[in-house]
Amino acid sequence: MAMRKVAVVGAGMTKFVRRAQETGKELSWQASHMALKSSEMTMDDIEAVCLGTAPDSFDGVHMNGEYLSDGAGAWRKPFMRSYVGGGTGVFTPIQGWYHVASGLFDVVLVVAEEKMSSFYPHAQAAFLTIFDHTTERPLKPNLLWIFAMEMNRYMTTYGIPKEDIARVSVLHKRNAANHPCALLGDADITLEDVLNSEVLAWPVQRFDVSPVSDGAVAIILAAEHIAKRITDKPVWIEGVGWNLDTAHWTNRDLAYPRYVEYAARMAYDMAGIREPRQQINIVEPYDPFDYKALHHLEGLQLANRGEAHRLYVDGIAARDGDMPVCPSGGLLGVGNPIAAAGLMKIAELFWQLRGEAGARQVPGQPRRGLAQAWGDLMQVGTVVIMGR
C-alpha cells in the first residue's frame, strides 16, 4: 500500500488550568490560532479538521464535537470528531495522519480540547458511567477504584516498592516546572512529599494522580510536498498504531497492558524500528497516574516487565538521561485535560525534535520520539512515532 509521508508543521497550546474562563470553543480557537500562526498559515490553507474531545458528560453537551466545531475552524470543511476515551489525544492525530497519508487531503488541522471543570462538584463523577450499568454500578463504584486495583495488581505481581513508583511523579512534576503551560510543575517536590500525600484509594495517593484540567492543543499536518514548502524543519510521523482489549476488565491480566504492546508493535513495524530501546530517543508515555507511565513503558517494550521503575532509579528517564521520559512534565505535571493532554505529548515531541523546547530541551539533538495514550475502559492503546 502506497502511503504518503506526513509531517507535523505547526503546533499551539493554551495553558492547562484547573478552570479556564474561556469556553471549550474559545480554548479550541486559541490553540488552533497559535498553531496556524506558528506555521504562517491561515484557515484557507486547511482542507479538513479532526477534533478530539473526551466524554460528552463533562460538558453536559450532546454531540460535543459539533458544538465545538466553530472554535475548531470546521465550518464548511470536512470535519470529524474521534473519541477513544483517554486515548483520544494520540488517536486524533492518527486520524489526521490517515486523512493526509491516503492522499485525500494535503493539509489538516488537528485540535484536541477538554473542559472538565464544568461538571459539578468534581469531574470524577462524570466517569461513573464507564462501569457496567447492571453488573457493576449497583456497587456504587468510584473511578479511583479501577486504577487503585490495577496499580495494586501491578505492584504486587512484580514486587515493586511504592517509593520507586512515586519517583515517576517527582520527575514529571519537576520537568513540568519548565513548562510555561503547566498546572502542577514543582521544581522542589520530593519523594517524601508524594509518599506523605493524602491516601485516596490505597495504593493511590493524591500526588500519584494527575489533576482535572481545562485546556486545548492543536497541530497542523501536511503532506510532504507542502511540508517542505512551509518549513525546513518538518517532523515526520513515522509510525502509528492503535489497539483495543476486552471491555470485561475483570477478565484480563491487569499487570500488563497487552493492548499497548500491540499498538506499539504496529507503529514500530510501520516505522521500521527493530530495537525500540536504542531507536527511540524520547518517550512520552501516558501518565494520568504515576504507575501508568511504568505500565505503559513496559507495554511499549521500552522496559522489561516489572522493571520500568529502574529507568527512574538509574536516571535513564531524566531529561539528560539516555531515554528521557515525559520531558514535558506529562499529565502529572502539565495537567490532564484528557484529549488535549494526549495531543500535548505530540506537540512536545514536535518542539523537542526541532530543538525548540527551550528550558525543557533534551540534549543531544534527539532524532526520534514516541507518544502514547491510553483510555476507554482501561483497554485502548494509541501510539505515534515521530522523527526528523
Place this chain on the structure above:
Amino acid sequence: MTEKISKYPGTPLSEKDFKDENILFNYDQLKADYSWDTGIAIGQYLAALKEGVILGARCDTCRKIVVPPRTVCEWCYRPMRSFVPLKDTGVVNTFSLCYVTWDVKRIKDPEIPAVIEIEGASPLHGIMHMLGEVDPEDVEIGMRVQAVWKPADEREGAITDILYFKPIKETST
C-alpha cells in the same frame, strides 16, 4: 517555537471567582432516568444470583469459562451456548482501600473493592465486588474468599444479592 513565545492563552479561574460571583455562570442540573433491560446472558446471570448461584459461560472452542456470562466469545467470535454454574468462592486478584466516595467525600473506614477470580472460571477471570468481615490491614492479594448472600427471600436478581465476599478461614493441615 515554544521558546519564541512568552505568553500563552488561557485564563485561570478559582472556586472563589464563582463564590464571589466575579464572573457570570449558569448552573443547571441534567435529569436522566434510564431503564436498562438486562439482555440474554446478563438476564440469566441475575436470575442465577437470585438462586444464590454465580453463573459463567463456556466457549467449547476456546475452552474458556468467563464470568459474567455473555452470548459471544471474544476470542473466536462464536456463540457461547453453555452457561455453567460456578462456585461462590474465589481468590482476591487485586483490591483497594478507598477513603473517598464516588463524589469525593472523605470517609474514615475504607470501602474495600476487589476483583475476585471466581472458582471454576478460567485463570484471571473474575468479577468486581466488595470485601467485608475483614480488617483492612489483613487483606491480601491471593486471599481465598466466599460470597456472603442476602437471605433468599430478600434477593431480587441483582449483583447486590451478594452483600460482599469474606475471607475463608483456612484450617491448617
